[in-house]
Amino acid sequence: MAKFRINILGCGSATPTPRHNPSSQVIDFRDNLFMIDCGEGAQSMMRRMKLKFARLNHIFISHMHGDHCLGLPGLLSTLALHERTGCVTIHLPADGLEIMRSITDYFCRESPFEIKFNPITGTGGTIFESDSLTVEAFPLYHRVPCYGYIFREKPKPRHLIGDMVRYHQIPLSALHGIKEGNDYITPDGTVIPNCRLTTPADPAMSYAYCSDTTFNPAVAKAVNGVDTIYHEATYDSSFESKAHQRGHSTAAQAATIAAEAHANRLIIGHYSKRYSDVEILLREARDIFPNVIAADEGLQIDLI
Amino acid sequence: MAKFRINILGCGSATPTPRHNPSSQVIDFRDNLFMIDCGEGAQSMMRRMKLKFARLNHIFISHMHGDHCLGLPGLLSTLALHERTGCVTIHLPADGLEIMRSITDYFCRESPFEIKFNPITGTGGTIFESDSLTVEAFPLYHRVPCYGYIFREKPKPRHLIGDMVRYHQIPLSALHGIKEGNDYITPDGTVIPNCRLTTPADPAMSYAYCSDTTFNPAVAKAVNGVDTIYHEATYDSSFESKAHQRGHSTAAQAATIAAEAHANRLIIGHYSKRYSDVEILLREARDIFPNVIAADEGLQIDLI
Numbered sequence: 392m393a394k395f396r397i398n399i400l401g402c403g404s405a406t407p408t409p410r411h412n413p414s415s416q417v418i419d420f421r422d423n424l425f426m427i428d429c430g431e432g433a434q435s436m437m438r439r440m441k442l443k444f445a446r447l448n449h450i451f452i453s454h455m456h457g458d459h460c461l462g463l464p465g466l467l468s469t470l471a472l473h474e475r476t477g478c479v480t481i482h483l484p485a486d487g488l489e490i491m492r493s494i495t496d497y498f499c500r501e502s503p504f505e506i507k508f509n510p511i512t513g514t515g516g517t518i519f520e521s522d523s524l525t526v527e528a529f530p531l532y533h534r535v536p537c538y539g540y541i542f543r544e545k546p547k548p549r550h551l552i553g554d555m556v557r558y559h560q561i562p563l564s565a566l567h568g569i570k571e572g573n574d575y576i577t578p579d580g581t582v583i584p585n586c587r588l589t590t591p592a593d594p595a596m597s598y599a600y601c602s603d604t605t606f607n608p609a610v611a612k613a614v615n616g617v618d619t620i621y622h623e624a625t626y627d628s629s630f631e632s633k634a635h636q637r638g639h640s641t642a643a644q645a646a647t648i649a650a651e652a653h654a655n656r657l658i659i660g661h662y663s664k665r666y667s668d669v670e671i672l673l674r675e676a677r678d679i680f681p682n683v684i685a686a687d688e689g690l691q692i693d694l695i
Numbered sequence: 696m697a698k699f700r701i702n703i704l705g706c707g708s709a710t711p712t713p714r715h716n717p718s719s720q721v722i723d724f725r726d727n728l729f730m731i732d733c734g735e736g737a738q739s740m741m742r743r744m745k746l747k748f749a750r751l752n753h754i755f756i757s758h759m760h761g762d763h764c765l766g767l768p769g770l771l772s773t774l775a776l777h778e779r780t781g782c783v784t785i786h787l788p789a790d791g792l793e794i795m796r797s798i799t800d801y802f803c804r805e806s807p808f809e810i811k812f813n814p815i816t817g818t819g820g821t822i823f824e825s826d827s828l829t830v831e832a833f834p835l836y837h838r839v840p841c842y843g844y845i846f847r848e849k850p851k852p853r854h855l856i857g858d859m860v861r862y863h864q865i866p867l868s869a870l871h872g873i874k875e876g877n878d879y880i881t882p883d884g885t886v887i888p889n890c891r892l893t894t895p896a897d898p899a900m901s902y903a904y905c906s907d908t909t910f911n912p913a914v915a916k917a918v919n920g921v922d923t924i925y926h927e928a929t930y931d932s933s934f935e936s937k938a939h940q941r942g943h944s945t946a947a948q949a950a951t952i953a954a955e956a957h958a959n960r961l962i963i964g965h966y967s968k969r970y971s972d973v974e975i976l977l978r979e980a981r982d983i984f985p986n987v988i989a990a991d992e993g994l995q996i997d998l999i
Contacts, residue, residue: 431735438711464765465765490801494794497759
C-alpha cells in the first residue's frame with residue numbers, strides 16, 4: 392500500500408507533444424486516489440500506471456483551461472462503463488461549474504454513480520477532510536480563476552514503547568490517549584510522563600500543487616512549510632517576460648517559491664513544448680533550490 | 696501527395712485500452728484532411744502520424760457517444776494555439792449541436808478561426824462537395840442518432856493519347872471535352888470517336904465509414920458499390936446477441952455487409968476491450984468476405 396505517493400500522469404503544457412501529456416496527477420494516499428487536473432489522456436495513463444478507477448472518489452481541477460480538464464468527460468464516461476457506483480466529487484473553480492455540469496449531464500446521463508460538484512470561490516480554504524487527510528484550496532495567479540491544492544496528512548500518533556506499556560501494565564483503554572501524547576497516571580496516582588512511554592510520531596507529510604501560475608510571493612506564503620511542492624516551470628529564465636505575460640513561471644521562479652516556502656523538495660513540470668529536453672529547466676532550478684525533480688509521465692514519488 | 700488515404704488514429708471501442716485509442720480516422724484526399732470521429736487522443740495521434748493541423752477543415756462526427764467525439768474540444772483548442780485561421784466545419788448529428796456549441800463557446804472562445812456546425816438530420820444526404828469529392832451522410836442503427844459517411848471521388852477525366860492528339864492536330868480548347876468523353880470533329884466535319892483519342896479514366900474511388908451500428912441490411916444498401924468499407928466489428932459471433940443489444944455488430948456481420956455491398960475491401964475496427972488479439976475477428980470476417988484488413992493505430996491504407 393502506498394502511504395502518500397504522487398503519480399505523474401501528464402506534465403506538458405497546453406499543446407500535447409509526443410513526449411508529454413497535458414496536466415494530470417494522482418495522489419495515492421493510503422490506497423485512496425485523488426486526481427489533480429485531468430488533461431486529455433489522463434484515463435489512459437491511469438490504466439498504464441495501474442491506478443484503479445474504483446479507488447478514485449475526488450478530482451480537483453485547478454482551472455478551466457482545456458489542458459487541465461478536458462480529459463474529465465472521457466474519464467467519467469469510462470468510470471460509468473466500469474459500473475462504478477457511489478459518488479465522485481469534482482472540486483473546481485466556480486466559473487467552470489455550469490459548463491462542466493452541462494458536459495456531464497450530456498455524456499454521463501446513464502452514469503451508475505453520482506457526480507457531485509464542489510465549486511470553489513474566493514480564497515478557497517479546506518475543501519476536503521477525512522480522519523487522516525485534509526485538502527486545502529488556495530488562489531494561484533493565472534489568466535482565469537485558478538486554485539492550487541495542499542494535501543496535508545493529519546498528525547500521526549506517537550509510537551508506544553511496548554516494554555514500558557507492559558512494565559506499567561497500562562490498560563488498553565488508556566493507549567489511545569498515550570499515543571496522542573497524554574501522560575499515564577497509575578492506579579496509585581504516580582504520573583508516568585509520555586516521553587517515557589512513547590517515541591515521536593512519524594512526521595505528517597504534505598504536498599502542494601501549484602499550476603498554472605505566474606510568479607507570486609503569495610504562493611510561497613500559501614505553501615509555507617509544505618514538504619513537497621509541485622510548481623509549474625513552463626519556461627527557462629530567458630522567457631521570463633513571456634512567462635509573466637501568459638500567466639506562467641520560469642524554472643528559477645518555481646525554485647524561488649520552493650526556497651521561500653522552506654520546502655524539502657520541488658517537482659517542476661508543465662513544460663512548454665519548446666523543451667524536448669528539460670535539463671536546462673532542472674539546472675536553472677537547482678541553482679536556487681537544490682532538491683528538484685523533473686516531472687515525467689509515469690513517474691511516482693513517495694513522500695516519506 | 697496522398698491521393699486518397701485512410702489514416703487510422705483510433706480503432707478501439709468505448710473503453711480505451713493500452714493498445715487502442717477510441718475512434719478516429721483522417722482521410723487524406725489530395726492533401727486535404729477530413730477527420731471522421733474524434734475520440735480522446737486523436738490530436739496526439741495526428742501529431743504522431745505527421746498529419747498537418749493546418750490541412751484539416753472538416754470533421755465528421757458519427758454520433759455523440761464520448762468515444763467518438765470527446766477529443767474534439769482538445770483538438771480545436773490545439774488548432775487555436777497553432778494560430779490556425781480560416782474555418783473548421785463540424786458535421787454532426789443534430790442532437791449534438793447544442794452541447795458541442797456550448798463546449799466550443801467555452802473552451803475555444805479566443806479561437807482565431809471560425810468554427811461552423813453542420814447539423815445532420817433525417818436520412819442525411821450530400822453534406823460536402825468540392826470539384827473532386829463528395830461526402831454523403833447516411834443513417835446507421837445505434838442506440839442514439841448515428842450517421843455513416845461515404846467519401847466519393849468524382850469521376851476522373853479519360854487519359855488523352857498524345858500521339859493521336861498530335862496526329863489530328865486537336866486544338867487545346869477541345870481537349871477538356873475530349874477528356875470528359877466527347878468525340879472530336881475535325882474542321883472538315885470528320886468525327887473521330889473518343890475511344891480512338893483516349894484511354895479509360897482511372898476508376899473513381901470511394902470509402903464508407905460505418906461505426907457504430909448494429910447489423911442492418913439497409914447499411915449494405917446505402918454503401919452498395921463502394922470500394923472500401925470500414926465497418927465496426929466490436930465482437931465475434933459468440934457475442935451476437937450482446938452486439939445486437941448494445942447496437943453493435945460482429946465481425947461476421949461486418950463481412951456480410953461488405954459482401955452484400957459488393958465492396959472490394961473491408962476494414963474492421965471498434966474492437967471490444969476483451970480482444971487483446973483481433974485474429975479471431977479477422978478469421979471470422981474472412982470466412983465470409985476474403986479481403987479484410989484489421990484496423991490498427993497508425994495504419995495507413997491507400998485507395999488505388
